Amino acid sequence: MKQFFSWLLLVAGLCGGSTPLCAQAPQALTYSEHIAPIVYTHCTPCHRRGEVGPFPLTNYQEVASKAQTIKFVTGIRYMPPWKADPKYSHFLDENTLTDSQIQQIKDWVDNGAPRGNPNQEPPLPAYPAGSQLGTPDLVVPMAQAYTHQGNLKDIYRVFVLPTHLQQDQDIAAVEFRPGNKRITHHALLGQDTTQRGPQRDVAQEGYGYTNFGGYGFSPTEENWGSWVPGAQARYYPSGLGKKLYKGANILLQVHYGPTPLTQSDSSVVNIFFARQPVRRYVQTIPLSPIQITNGPFVIPANMVRTFHAEFQVPTDVSLVSVLPHAHLLGKSWKIWAVKPTGDTIRILKINSWNFNWQGAYRFPTLLRIPAGSRIMAEGTYDNTTNNPRNPFSPPQTVTWGEETTAEMFVVYLDAVPYRPGDESLVLSAQTEKELFQRPQTKLYPVYPNPTGGGSVTVGFALAHSAPVKLTLTDARGRVVRQLAPSRTFASGPHEVKVATEHLPTGLYFVKLETPDFSQTQKLVVGP
Numbered sequence: 052m053k054q055f056f057s058w059l060l061l062v063a064g065l066c067g068g069s070t071p072l073c074a075q076a077p078q079a080l081t082y083s084e085h086i087a088p089i090v091y092t093h094c095t096p097c098h099r100r101g102e103v104g105p106f107p108l109t110n111y112q113e114v115a116s117k118a119q120t121i122k123f124v125t126g127i128r129y130m131p132p133w134k135a136d137p138k139y140s141h142f143l144d145e146n147t148l149t150d151s152q153i154q155q156i157k158d159w160v161d162n163g164a165p166r167g168n169p170n171q172e173p174p175l176p177a178y179p180a181g182s183q184l185g186t187p188d189l190v191v192p193m194a195q196a197y198t199h200q201g202n203l204k205d206i207y208r209v210f211v212l213p214t215h216l217q218q219d220q221d222i223a224a225v226e227f228r229p230g231n232k233r234i235t236h237h238a239l240l241g242q243d244t245t246q247r248g249p250q251r252d253v254a255q256e257g258y259g260y261t262n263f264g265g266y267g268f269s270p271t272e273e274n275w276g277s278w279v280p281g282a283q284a285r286y287y288p289s290g291l292g293k294k295l296y297k298g299a300n301i302l303l304q305v306h307y308g309p310t311p312l313t314q315s316d317s318s319v320v321n322i323f324f325a326r327q328p329v330r331r332y333v334q335t336i337p338l339s340p341i342q343i344t345n346g347p348f349v350i351p352a353n354m355v356r357t358f359h360a361e362f363q364v365p366t367d368v369s370l371v372s373v374l375p376h377a378h379l380l381g382k383s384w385k386i387w388a389v390k391p392t393g394d395t396i397r398i399l400k401i402n403s404w405n406f407n408w409q410g411a412y413r414f415p416t417l418l419r420i421p422a423g424s425r426i427m428a429e430g431t432y433d434n435t436t437n438n439p440r441n442p443f444s445p446p447q448t449v450t451w452g453e454e455t456t457a458e459m460f461v462v463y464l465d466a467v468p469y470r471p472g473d474e475s476l477v478l479s480a481q482t483e484k485e486l487f488q489r490p491q492t493k494l495y496p497v498y499p500n501p502t503g504g505g506s507v508t509v510g511f512a513l514a515h516s517a518p519v520k521l522t523l524t525d526a527r528g529r530v531v532r533q534l535a536p537s538r539t540f541a542s543g544p545h546e547v548k549v550a551t552e553h554l555p556t557g558l559y560f561v562k563l564e565t566p567d568f569s570q571t572q573k574l575v576v577g578p
């Protein structure tokens with residue numbers, strides 16, 4: 052080994068890495084310079100003391116002692132456990148390694164995992180304790196600590212958390228804070244205004260009740276929030292929000308992972324009220340077995356089956372997030388939309404579904420799905436012995452149900468009615484800041500389009516304050532209308548309503564002009 056290293060140094064010294072021969076030689080990769088930056092970005096969010104990762108990876112000794120396993124789990128892309136295919140679509144909190152990072156880890160391990168110069172090591176990032184969003188308006192805690200037995204088994208436990216709200220409340224953000232992160236694997240949140248939750252709680256011994264696939268009944272709102280390790284809580288853009296109903300109970304389903312040590316958890320839900328009036332409520336569009344086109348939803352023993360569901364959106368919507376849900380037979384997901392024009396909008400692809408890593412995937416900016424588009428979902432289930440998670444051995448025919456031994460096919464799409472400019476709106480960790488990603492000057496598609504003669508909305512955003520000229524021209528380029536008084540607009544988003552009642556039917560163009568920018572969008576005036 053020693054000889055090998057001196058050979059390596061010699062080669063590196065001789066070529067300086069530029070000739071074709073030398074480009075092939077393994078780089079002298081070190082922990083300090085190459086591996087620590089990868090680990091401290093992609094692994095320590097979970098692999099540090101007190102977090103869900105089974106061991107810490109916070110310094111050279113900890114990482115080097117696991118070198119072979121790390122090479123293996125990164126090589127097969129088992130870790131980091133980000134399930135959405137980054138070659139298909141992108142989301143907030145995305146945590147994946149590039150091919151070259153995986154190769155670097157492999158080469159480093161194969162070269163004996165050298166440390167390099169400790170002075171080059173980056174510091175471990177600061178991980179702030181407490182709320183990531185500020186001071187909550189309402190803190191809804193678990194009423195008691197829950198004791199999770201050290202028997203190496205998973206538990207899915209639902210807790211019913213009363214909010215004691217006297218009136219409906221508009222919500223800008225919901226944050227789940229795990230009490231004991233070593234055992235808290237994921238959490239799903241719903242809300243319910245009936246007594247069905249408390250009834251289930253008293254019917255079972257101990258605090259809360261055990262239920263695998265959901266809450267054990269269909270609550271007022273099933274998909275109110277979710278959490279997986281590494282997911283950051285965020286505010287909805289202002290003007291968007293969810294409702295928390297008067298007297299509602301929050302249903303909190305927590306998945307506690309296997310542990311050899313009996314330990315307890317008391318988690319809390321932090322709620323942040325909307326500061327701005329909510330004009331658009333985030334609502335869940337569910338795709339479920341009713342929309343399956345190749346049903347019934349039965350997965351015969353020893354079969355791999357793919358179900359296809361689809362749903363047509365009647366009006367333009369903007370998607371905020373997507374959350375697919377299957378159980379242990381689930382193998383993969385593909386979710387996309389086909390526009391009336393035939394174009395495809397990619398939504399989410401999961402190549403290896405894992406029940407333990409489910410949660411909402413939130414889009415980098417709101418994702419517009421035009422009216423008439425069909426949203427499609429394909430879920431594949433493996434009910435053979437090749438599936439190590441198959442709850443039956445030998446396999447048995449499986450149908451719909453909430454139990455571990457039954458299956459589900461659900462896709463929750465959180466959406467609001469579309470407004471021009473949504474293409475730039477993001478979920479944010481701060482209220483009024485960061486709401487617009489990359490401030491860019493832009494003219495958005497006119498909405499609705501075609502118009503039947505009512506008013507249309509023209510949305511645009513400005514990177515800097517600028518004098519703006521907004522005109523409507525006909526197909527021959529003649530200016531038909533000046534849409535806004537020529538004046539200076541502030542940076543950020545703007546909207547102008549334009550009446551189209553007296554325009555002859557035909558094709559028109561809306562044009563946005565600033566001193567250093569111009570863009571045109573089509574508008575069709577129909578009969």
Ligand code: HEC
Nearest residue numbers: 093094096097103104105120121124125130131132280281
């Ligand atoms: C989102 C949280 C999270 C992140 C990020 C994460 N891990 Fe893990 N890791 C876990 C959990 C939880 C386990 C426990 C086993 C499981 O759930 O598969 C685990 C298990 C492991 C194991 C043991 C696998 C086995 O079967 O023995 C290794 C090795 C590992 N992680 C390495 C890494 C490396 C390297 C990274 C970064 C490139 C990373 N992990 C990123 C949460 C995470």
